[in-house]
Amino acid sequence: MIYEVIVEGFVLQVEVTHLENIPPCFNNWNSDWDFYGSRELEFKVVSGICYDEDGVRMDLQPYWSLAALTQQYGREIETALWVEIDANTRRTRWAA
Incomplete structure (x- = not known):
């Protein structure tokens, strides 16, 4: 499943490969x-965007930018993913 998380000003599309x-x-x-x-999860950052000082949208490069971002902010991305997964679980419980 693909989640959208925001970490350190980057908007990331993250695919959870194992949960x-x-x-x-x-x-x-x-x-x-x-x-x-x-609780375990494995993920892969699929794409990401960021904004510069002027508010101009910039796509992150798929090879070197996403790999460096995953290495540098891996724990923060994982924490943001758990927040999204837990929120999604609560929403589905209330909807049923």
Whole structure:
């Protein structure tokens, strides 16, 4: 699934390639993974834009800009993705 996140002034289109979001099961004592649950995600930045001081839109280069951006802001992108995924989960629960 593709999400749009904003990190440090960059608007990024991010594709989540792997998602594991297992909620905790506090009645299960078989393993700590079952008790606490687990959350993992892998992503790939597909495209991005930014704006200069004059408000002019600039597309990021797909090869070197996106790779450098992913390396530099990987944790921030992952945090923004979890916020979007959790919000989407809450929206679908309320809609049902």
